[in-house]
Amino acid sequence: MLSDMNPADVTGDYREYTLDLFGIGPRRVLVTDEEVPYPDGRLIVSRTDTEGIITHVNRSFVAMSGYTEDELVGAPHSILRHPDMPRAAFADLWRTVQRGEIWQGYVKNLRKDGAHYWVKATVIPNVRRGRIVGYTSVRRKPERRKVEECIALYARMVAEEREVK
Amino acid sequence: MSYVFTVSPDFSPDHLPGWFVFNTWMQRVSGLRFHLELMDHFSDLRRAVEADRIDLIYANPHDAAMLVREKGFVALVKPGDGADEAVIAVSADSPFHRVEDLEPESRIATTGDPDVHLMGMILLEPAGLNRENVTLHHCDSYVLVAKRLFRGESDAGIFLARAFDELSRPVRERLRMLVRSDIQVIHHYLMAGPRLADRVDDLRDRLTAMGDDAKTAEILKGLGVSRWEAVDEEEVEFMIDLMDTLSYSPA
Ligand SMILES: Cc1cc2nc3c(=O)[nH]c(=O)nc-3n(C[C@H](O)[C@H](O)[C@H](O)COP(=O)(O)O)c2cc1C
Numbered sequence: 001m002l003s004d005m006n007p008a009d010v011t012g013d014y015r016e017y018t019l020d021l022f023g024i025g026p027r028r029v030l031v032t033d034e035e036v037p038y039p040d041g042r043l044i045v046s047r048t049d050t051e052g053i054i055t056h057v058n059r060s061f062v063a064m065s066g067y068t069e070d071e072l073v074g075a076p077h078s079i080l081r082h083p084d085m086p087r088a089a090f091a092d093l094w095r096t097v098q099r100g101e102i103w104q105g106y107v108k109n110l111r112k113d114g115a116h117y118w119v120k121a122t123v124i125p126n127v128r129r130g131r132i133v134g135y136t137s138v139r140r141k142p143e144r145r146k147v148e149e150c151i152a153l154y155a156r157m158v159a160e161e162r163e164v165k
Numbered sequence: 166m167s168y169v170f171t172v173s174p175d176f177s178p179d180h181l182p183g184w185f186v187f188n189t190w191m192q193r194v195s196g197l198r199f200h201l202e203l204m205d206h207f208s209d210l211r212r213a214v215e216a217d218r219i220d221l222i223y224a225n226p227h228d229a230a231m232l233v234r235e236k237g238f239v240a241l242v243k244p245g246d247g248a249d250e251a252v253i254a255v256s257a258d259s260p261f262h263r264v265e266d267l268e269p270e271s272r273i274a275t276t277g278d279p280d281v282h283l284m285g286m287i288l289l290e291p292a293g294l295n296r297e298n299v300t301l302h303h304c305d306s307y308v309l310v311a312k313r314l315f316r317g318e319s320d321a322g323i324f325l326a327r328a329f330d331e332l333s334r335p336v337r338e339r340l341r342m343l344v345r346s347d348i349q350v351i352h353h354y355l356m357a358g359p360r361l362a363d364r365v366d367d368l369r370d371r372l373t374a375m376g377d378d379a380k381t382a383e384i385l386k387g388l389g390v391s392r393w394e395a396v397d398e399e400e401v402e403f404m405i406d407l408m409d410t411l412s413y414s415p416a
Contacts, residue, residue: 041288041346045407058257058349071309100415118288122410128402136306138410141291 002079004028018081023051024076031083036064036114044139051082052077052133053096066112070123077137082141083112086157097125097135106142106150119145168220168361170207170340171213173353175203175225175278177328183190183387184223190384191221194371195364207277218383219332222357226351227279232358240354240364240401241369248327249353250346251284255341257341259321261352263293267321271296274319283411285323285348295414304305308336315339350404354396369395 002024007014014030021027044064047056057065057072065072065080072079081090085108096103099144108116119139126131170191172184189200199221205209210228214236224232232238255261262280271294275282286296292353302319304310306316311332312320324344330336355372357365372393376379385391 038291041344043348043349043407045350047403060347084390102410104413104415122413124410126402126406126415136406136410138407140287140411143291145294147294 002018002027002076004149005112005114007032007151009112012114014114015141019081019083021076021078021081024078029077029081029083029110030114031110031116033096034113036111036115036117038117038119038141040141042141045136046072046077047126047134047136049078049134052135054079055134056101064111066115073111080109080111082108082116084108084116084154084158087152087161088157089154093123095113097123098132100125100127100132106146107139108150108154118142118150166297166360167200169213169218170199170201170221171219172201172203172223173225174207174210175226175276175281176223176323177331180387180389181262181317183384185386186326186384188404189298190381197361197364200242200388207279213323217358220360221356222358225280225353225405226408227283228309229356229401230408231251232356233401236247236267237359238388239357239365239398242355242372244388244390245392245394246317246390248349249280249284249351250343251288252290252324252326252329253285253313253321253331253343254311254314254324254340255321255343256310256317257339259314259341263318264357265290267292267294269293270300271320272300272302272318274302274304276305276307276323276325277282278312278325278407280351281325282323284351287411288323288344288346289321307332309338310356311340349374350407352396352404357395367392372380 004027007030010030012032014032017029017031018025019029032131042060044060045058046054048054054072054075054077057069062069089105093103105121107119107121110116120142121137121139123135123137126134126136170188186203188199192199253264261267304315307324309327310324312323313319373395376385376392
């Protein structure tokens with residue numbers, strides 16, 4: 001399960017949002033304006049089971065997320081969900097990988113301390129003996145110009161999603 | 166019956182005699198006949214694999230994917246010397262100080278090593294560089310990549326990190342590293358094909374025991390390998406998935 005974010009973990013001024021997470025329900029998240037730059041030369045890697053529960057994280061993942069490995073493994077991947085990310089992006093991710101295909105996109109992730117980091121993520125289904133047994137996401141450093149495009153695009157998408165609601 | 170053993174063409178020429186010594190040792194301890202056939206080009210290797218001529222191979226990560234997924238190969242061991250990583254370097258007097266300083270239409274020197282090239286292109290991506298907007302020069306060795314850089318013929322070069330570290334001092338001093346990958350999971354593997362399926366456990370045991378005595382330690386030294394480490398199926402599958410994410414580009 002996923003507990004609410006704790007003000008004691010957050011550095012600096014923050015805003016409060018309540019996310020409605022799939023299969024989990026509401027989660028209170030605390031968000032600052034701080035961006036942490038993507039570390040040069042690294043890949044941030046995680047794996048999940050078919051339900052999106054984290055089964056494996058690499059060192060770079062742990063370092064960037066601000067959580068410990070114990071907090072991450074066993075948690076739903078939406079532990080990193082940032083309120084500025086449109087729902088449609090993740091709906092597209094899940095639809096694509098469940099079809100057995102690769103998904104690629106830019107993602108703004110929320111850290112335990114309320115800061116965020118941008119990644120270029122590629123998610124691949126792990127096919128073993130013809131069956132999907134889980135998913136792997138490999139993130140790399142994004143081109144800044146693409147991040148700027150996504151900031152504008154996602155803001156429009158999130159605004160539209162709020163109106164529909 | 167005799168089996169064909171080959172080594173991915175990206176092996177260091179310094180280790181050429183080492184592979185022959187290793188092959189002799191393998192034959193003696195396994196009681197199997199291996200014919201070591203070295204190929205100059207990746208395309209020759211591809212053809213031999215396609216024709217199911219290869220039984221044992223020291224494979225680069227790129228070929229490992231195809232060997233496992235399409236040809237039923239099993240990984241026996243990997244070198245215990247750390248993973249394959251890539252370096253982006255420029256000439257020491259280059260105006261570029263970060264990867265992001267490079268611009269589209271840059272001239273990039275690279276080699277035929279498919280996995281090093283792939284990792285290098287990932288490292289160049291934050292600058293907005295991709296295979297459509299750079300001019301690639303394929304060199305036959307990393308020393309030639311270095312030369313292109315200090316002659317000003319290329320703006321940046323892609324190196325296997327280990328090869329970059331092994332460049333001679335005078336060459337190194339004329340280069341500047343912009344970034345080094347820290348991916349940690351991309352390896353070469355020694356792999357066995359379907360005709361050796363019933364020998365996999367025996368071969369793996371003998372390989373991982375290498376280095377226990379002075380004689381086999383010496384043979385490993387000739388390959389530039391400190392130790393062979395056993396690998397399981399899932400580790401290789403994981404690396405292949407990871408390589409697939411790196412080589413993916415949307416249609
Ligand atoms: C392998 C894999 C990796 C994922 N990585 C992230 C991630 O880094 N950040 C994120 O917000 N969601 C990630 N997701 C998507 C989440 O599972 C989830 O769909 C998303 O956070 C939105 O939450 P919701 O589906 O509950 O609305 C990943 C999913 C998979 C399968």
